[in-house]
Amino acid sequence: MNPKQITSILKRLAWLPLLMLGGCKMVLLDPKGQVGVDEKSLIITATLLMLIVVIPVIVMTLVFAWKYRESNTKATYRPNWSHSTAIELVVWIIPCVIVAILGTITWKTTHELDPYRPLDSDVKPIEVQVVSLDWKWLFIYPEQGIATVNELAFPVDTPVNFKITSQSAMNSFFIPALGSQIYSMAGMQTKLHLIANHEGSYDGFSANLSGEGFSDMKFQAIATDEQGFSDWVSQVKANTETLDLNSYPALVAPSKADPVRYYGSVSPILYETILMQYHNGGKHAAGHEDHAGHAGHEAHAGAEMAGMPMNAAEETH
Numbered sequence: 001m002n003p004k005q006i007t008s009i010l011k012r013l014a015w016l017p018l019l020m021l022g023g024c025k026m027v028l029l030d031p032k033g034q035v036g037v038d039e040k041s042l043i044i045t046a047t048l049l050m051l052i053v054v055i056p057v058i059v060m061t062l063v064f065a066w067k068y069r070e071s072n073t074k075a076t077y078r079p080n081w082s083h084s085t086a087i088e089l090v091v092w093i094i095p096c097v098i099v100a101i102l103g104t105i106t107w108k109t110t111h112e113l114d115p116y117r118p119l120d121s122d123v124k125p126i127e128v129q130v131v132s133l134d135w136k137w138l139f140i141y142p143e144q145g146i147a148t149v150n151e152l153a154f155p156v157d158t159p160v161n162f163k164i165t166s167q168s169a170m171n172s173f174f175i176p177a178l179g180s181q182i183y184s185m186a187g188m189q190t191k192l193h194l195i196a197n198h199e200g201s202y203d204g205f206s207a208n209l210s211g212e213g214f215s216d217m218k219f220q221a222i223a224t225d226e227q228g229f230s231d232w233v234s235q236v237k238a239n240t241e242t243l244d245l246n247s248y249p250a251l252v253a254p255s256k257a258d259p260v261r262y263y264g265s266v267s268p269i270l271y272e273t274i275l276m277q278y279h280n281g282g283k284h285a286a287g288h289e290d291h292a293g294h295a296g297h298e299a300h301a302g303a304e305m306a307g308m309p310m311n312a313a314e315e316t317h
Contacts, residue, residue: 032200146236
């Protein structure tokens with residue numbers, strides 16, 4: 001086989017990775033929010049920097065293998081050769097420069113894209129409290145006094161401040177089109193700040209295996225204009241179901257592929273009670289309305305453990 005034939009084969013094989021990706025939705029490379037855009041930029045920049053080393057190595061591997069093949073009698077045979085200062089400088093300096101540049105970029109963007117860092121915006125953010133259940137997602141809107149299951153909505157170009165916890169197993173809250181994912185853990189609170197810059201309905205799911213119903217643990221994140229969000233809130237409020245400490249245990253029961261569910265009103269202490277249910281030996285578990293009198297004390301005590309400011313817990317109550 002001559003060099004031209006080998007080159008022709010390699011050109012044809014180069015298209016195979018693209019054909020394999022033909023059915024993929026490259027969501028991470030088509031972000032709909034600023035956080036996702038910044039993450040996409042970091043992914044592309046890091047990949048290109050690494051390819052500065054990877055591509056020449058692949059090319060040289062093929063060239064050297066062909067040039068110094070056994071049948072090539074024209075290749076110089078130098079069995080005693082062992083060192084080249086020029087080669088040593090190239091193989092050390094270039095990777096060191098790349099690592100230094102990549103490290104600087106990563107350090108800067110790691111702090112800029114910290115999921116706990118509030119987004120810079122002139123628009124007042126909305127707060128959503130998230131609880132991962134087996135196997136569904138509960139979204140509580142404390143300012144609107146509503147709750148939903150497996151459906152999330154928010155105005156476009158408005159920062160969304162998520163407070164996230166879990167009823168039991170650890171999960172991972174992820175909306176790929178908008179950016180970062182973060183874990184939900186029982187008895188603890190994590191935070192995530194996202195924004196959607198384009199209207200649309202985006203897939204959300206758990207990115208952490210949590211049992212047999214994990215594969216159906218999905219939800220829709222709907223980004224709409226202000227009027228659309230107001231209409232959505234009114235639609236949820238029109239539902240007569242209430243979610244409180246008495247009705248919550250029925251929702252907690254494990255289930256699979258749950259449909260969207262609306263609660264027109266929600267107990268203002270429900271989220272804090274869920275967050276605190278495993279503290280103090282689990283004596284204040286959600287599901288008993290008479291614990292409401294202790295909720296303020298529990299939220300106050302759990303603020304330090306959950307990473308909440310003490311004054312935030314007091315303002316809640």
